[in-house]
Amino acid sequence: MAVLARASLADLTERLASSPALPDHVVLRGPEEGLVMVRGRIGGGGGGFNLGEMTVTRCTVRTRGGQVGHATIAGRNGACALLAARIDAALQDAGFHDILLAAVIAPLALRQEAARTQQAARAAATKVDFFTLQTMRA
Amino acid sequence: MAYVAVKGGERAIDAAHAWLATVRRGDPAVTEIDTAQIREQLGRAVDRVMAEGSLYDPDLAALAIKQAQGDLIEAAFLLRAYRTTLPRLAHSLPLDTAAMAIHRRISAVFKDLPGGQVLGPTYDYTHRLLDFALQDAAPITAAPAEGAAATEPMQRVNDFLRDEGLIEPDGADTGTPGDLTREPLRFPAGRDVRLQALARGDEGFLLAMGYSTQRGYGGSHPFAGEIRMGTVSVIIEPAELGFPIDIGDLVLTECQMVNQFKGSKTVPPQFTRGYGLTFGHGERKAMAMALVDRAMRAEELGEDVTAPAQNVEFVVYHSDNIEGTGFVEHLKLPHYVDFQSELETIRRMRAEAQHAEAGA
Numbered sequence: 001m002a003v004l005a006r007a008s009l010a011d012l013t014e015r016l017a018s019s020p021a022l023p024d025h026v027v028l029r030g031p032e033e034g035l036v037m038v039r040g041r042i043g044g045g046g047g048g049f050n051l052g053e054m055t056v057t058r059c060t061v062r063t064r065g066g067q068v069g070h071a072t073i074a075g076r077n078g079a080c081a082l083l084a085a086r087i088d089a090a091l092q093d094a095g096f097h098d099i100l101l102a103a104v105i106a107p108l109a110l111r112q113e114a115a116r117t118q119q120a121a122r123a124a125a126t127k128v129d130f131f132t133l134q135t136m137r138a
Numbered sequence: 139m140a141y142v143a144v145k146g147g148e149r150a151i152d153a154a155h156a157w158l159a160t161v162r163r164g165d166p167a168v169t170e171i172d173t174a175q176i177r178e179q180l181g182r183a184v185d186r187v188m189a190e191g192s193l194y195d196p197d198l199a200a201l202a203i204k205q206a207q208g209d210l211i212e213a214a215f216l217l218r219a220y221r222t223t224l225p226r227l228a229h230s231l232p233l234d235t236a237a238m239a240i241h242r243r244i245s246a247v248f249k250d251l252p253g254g255q256v257l258g259p260t261y262d263y264t265h266r267l268l269d270f271a272l273q274d275a276a277p278i279t280a281a282p283a284e285g286a287a288a289t290e291p292m293q294r295v296n297d298f299l300r301d302e303g304l305i306e307p308d309g310a311d312t313g314t315p316g317d318l319t320r321e322p323l324r325f326p327a328g329r330d331v332r333l334q335a336l337a338r339g340d341e342g343f344l345l346a347m348g349y350s351t352q353r354g355y356g357g358s359h360p361f362a363g364e365i366r367m368g369t370v371s372v373i374i375e376p377a378e379l380g381f382p383i384d385i386g387d388l389v390l391t392e393c394q395m396v397n398q399f400k401g402s403k404t405v406p407p408q409f410t411r412g413y414g415l416t417f418g419h420g421e422r423k424a425m426a427m428a429l430v431d432r433a434m435r436a437e438e439l440g441e442d443v444t445a446p447a448q449n450v451e452f453v454v455y456h457s458d459n460i461e462g463t464g465f466v467e468h469l470k471l472p473h474y475v476d477f478q479s480e481l482e483t484i485r486r487m488r489a490e491a492q493h494a495e496a497g498a
Binding site for chain 2: 038
């Protein structure tokens with residue numbers, strides 16, 4: 001779900017193009033836009049407080065096989081939420097699970113991980129190396 | 139007397155709004171700005187509108203900025219209005235900012251701390267000279283990314299002091315936090331509600347309040363223990379699933395102020411803390427918030443409450459720029475009847491005074 005929540009519509013359609021068609025579905029709910037109240041922690045690690053809200057889109061589908069797929073993703077993108085819910089349903093189907101994991105989830109996870117690593121490397125490039133005057137300490 | 143509604147003026151209002159649309163567009167010979175350009179290239183404005191609009195959605199914030207011609211308070215107002223049209227589907231589990239994917243992390247109290255001082259994309263150390271090269275489209279320069287990326291989450295600076303017992307610990311979990319968007323404010327307001335008010339409070343107001351504490355109005359000798367900015371994942375636990383799911387990332391800025399505290403009858407001398415957390419990259423806001431959070435804890439810590447920043451009611455009631463702008467700007471709406479009655483009163487008082495004088 002973490003991978004699907006971070007995938008763009010282009011990402012999802014691109015990956016789905018190289019996997020078998022998702023099972024037929026009926027939409028049980030949504031896609032609908034709503035809010036999630038984001039909570040922080042007082043002092044970073046204490047009791048909770050309400051920081052502010054964020055937009056989310058959620059969607060629930062049921063496949064012909066009876067699997068119910070659910071997605072709640074950050075932002076306002078109904079098409080993304082619908083695809084994520086359909087993939088979530090299909091992943092519960094033994095016939096699709098391994099194929100989708102290999103064709104959609106794993107490559108997207110890899111791509112997202114690469115983006116995170118690049119960001120971390122950028123941050124690391126701005127890490128300060130202090131020059132300490134060691135002779136002064138003697 | 140209350141405000142009295144007036145009718146009429148529709149034609150004038152329509153014409154005014156039509157002119158506003160023309161003014162918003164500006165010179166038609168200049169390319170129209172795209173909301174994606176605002177989102178990508180005016181990121182700090184987008185972050186501020188999301189924080190003060192109390193709604194995280196960069197696309198909506200960019201649209202609001204365009205619609206408001208860059209008036210950021212008006213843009214935050216638009217976001218606040220939009221949020222009222224949406225149902226609240228869930229609340230998140232409390233964010234784990236210790237696990238933040240760090241873009242920037244600095245400490246002003248420890249030079250050599252594990253994880254190091256990571257400057258990130260900062261305006262610090264720039265010379266504040268106008269860069270005329272930006273007037274022309276410049277080729278894109280890639281930021282260097284050759285650093286060895288840290289794989290472990292960065293430990294908080296507080297934790298180093300806490301190991302020695304020299305800094306106050308985080309408080310215990312106090313259950314469901316108060317929500318000032320759902321329940322009316324009540325005083326004394328808990329720290330949870332105060333932090334919510336500060337998180338959506340006006341950056342300028344908080345900056346002035348924080349600054350006042352540094353200048354001696356409720357001073358508490360702050361050090362920037364740690365400032366970190368980066369992405370944090372949001373986890374919710376939908377009732378229909380019954381287990382937690384990750385719904386995406388937010389960019390957040392967190393500030394831990396470390397303040398002197400000489401102790402009290404029950405507490406030994408130690409460092410106390412002020413806390414700031416804000417949507418987006420908002421370092422000034424997070425720092426000011428942490429200063430004001432600490433100042434508002436004066437009573438709890440047995441300090442004298444003498445300065446504006448220590449006065450919880452004063453700060454919480456005046457930090458919201460949407461409420462402030464509503465009440466200040468409503469003065470320009472017609473108050474004809476109110477004013478007529480005032481005018482009558484003044485005339486009568488003067489007449490009475492003249493009459494009394496003539497009689498004396």
